[in-house]
Amino acid sequence: MYQFCMKKSNLIGLNEAELVKVAESLGGRSFRGRQLYHEIYRRREFSLDQMTELPKKFRSQLEQSFEIRVPQIHDRQQSEDGTIKFLFRLSDAKYIESVLIPEDHRRTLCISSQVGCDVGCTFCMTAQMGFHRNLTPGEILGQVLAIARDGCLSQPGFNVVFMGMGEPLYNYRNVMKAFRIMTDSKALGLSYRKITVSTSGVVPVLSRMRSETELPNLAISLNATRNDVRDELMPINQKWDLNGLLDVCRSFPSKLRRRITFEYVLLSGVTDSDRDAYRLITLLKGMKAKVNLIPYNPDPALPFDRPTPDRVEQFREILMRASISTFVRRTRGDDISAACGQLAHLESESHG
Ligand code: SAH
Ligand code: SF4
Numbered sequence: 435m436y437q438f439c440m441k442k443s444n445l446i447g448l449n450e451a452e453l454v455k456v457a458e459s460l461g462g463r464s465f466r467g468r469q470l471y472h473e474i475y476r477r478r479e480f481s482l483d484q485m486t487e488l489p490k491k492f493r494s495q496l497e498q499s500f501e502i503r504v505p506q507i508h509d510r511q512q513s514e515d516g517t518i519k520f521l522f523r524l525s526d527a528k529y530i531e532s533v534l535i536p537e538d539h540r541r542t543l544c545i546s547s548q549v550g551c552d553v554g555c556t557f558c559m560t561a562q563m564g565f566h567r568n569l570t571p572g573e574i575l576g577q578v579l580a581i582a583r584d585g586c587l588s589q590p591g592f593n594v595v596f597m598g599m600g601e602p603l604y605n606y607r608n609v610m611k612a613f614r615i616m617t618d619s620k621a622l623g624l625s626y627r628k629i630t631v632s633t634s635g636v637v638p639v640l641s642r643m644r645s646e647t648e649l650p651n652l653a654i655s656l657n658a659t660r661n662d663v664r665d666e667l668m669p670i671n672q673k674w675d676l677n678g679l680l681d682v683c684r685s686f687p688s689k690l691r692r693r694i695t696f697e698y699v700l701l702s703g704v705t706d707s708d709r710d711a712y713r714l715i716t717l718l719k720g721m722k723a724k725v726n727l728i729p730y731n732p733d734p735a736l737p738f739d740r741p742t743p744d745r746v747e748q749f750r751e752i753l754m755r756a757s758i759s760t761f762v763r764r765t766r767g768d769d770i771s772a773a774c775g776q777l778a779h780l781e782s783e784s785h786g
Pocket of ligand 2: 552
């Protein structure tokens with residue numbers, strides 16, 4: 435006997451107004467939608483059965499067409515330094531990765547915005563898997579909610595960084611919808627200052643972001659100081675070059691213009707010379723900027739090397755002498771390939 439199973443819509447990913455509409459469409463009062471919003475995001479209750487505040491009839495009506503679907507944790511690997519890499523299996527059997535990084539007083543959750551990435555940076559493992567699809571708002575939020583449910587985010591303060599797989603500004607609508615639910619005090623209640631979106635430099639979207647009322651922190655993956663080098667490393671530079679990228683960073687209205695972080699991957703013999711450091715100072719002149727130096731995380735499939743610690747230190751010193759706040763990103767989760775640019779999952783099951 436065949437059973438026809440219409441896929442139910444996911445309630446995770448819907449905002450308050452949409453949940454109100456869901457409630458009304460089922461003949462319920464609008465406050466039932468607001469209750470649902472509270473139950474899902476604030477109380478992190480993922481079973482309709484357990485939502486005893488809601489009338490039983492309403493819940494059973496909901497159950498007919500909706501469900502609460504959190505991405506499934508397919509695998510988790512813990513590094514010697516405490517970093518945990520989560521492998522999520524999505525409902526179409528695609529996989530994404532997220533990384534939880536414990537630091538002294540906080541935890542940072544690095545989440546994905548797309549399955550794969552089509553920007554094609556030559557030093558990045560995610561680029562090797564190509565682009566599959568954008569994540570939905572529910573899948574973006576689902577990474578945070580699933581890890582919270584797994585018990586790994588029990589402490590109240592944590593940061594979220596969009597530095598996993600994908601280019602978040604190529605999935606801007608879904609990323610911003612998830613961001614608004616994350617920051618809503620009636621939902622996840624994270625401070626918008628604790629959320630960072632990292633981009634390879636999608637200038638038209640950055641330009642559009644200037645008119646948002648609330649923004650996450652911005653991190654720009656600069657990674658080179660000359661257009662010819664950046665053209666090679668990050669093909670997106672052939673569309674929007676360093677001048678256009680830095681101009682749009684400078685043009686953020688002052689109320690939104692918090693300090694922008696510039697990420698800079700140090701590739702031995704390619705981007706790590708003293709001259710690069712001096713050029714970087716010139717490029718950032720007059721900007722409220724912070725620099726994160728990321729020593730390249732090697733992969734045998736890619737033709738780059740990590741600079742020596744001395745080289746990294748020398749590069750940092752040059753920037754510090756020019757009064758630019760500069761941090762060297764400590765490599766975390768090395769033994770489980772959970773570091774920046776190492777997230778990629780090539781296996782993908784086909785529908786059975
Ligand atoms: N697509 C976005 C966010 C994900 S990549 C972006 O590019 O900003 C997150 C960071 O990892 C970027 O700064 C990127 O430059 C860096 N990165 C990519 N591959 C890396 C590698 N192999 N070693 C070190 N950093 C890497
Ligand atoms: Fe995509 Fe970022 Fe990797 Fe470039 S560095 S390929 S933009 S994930």
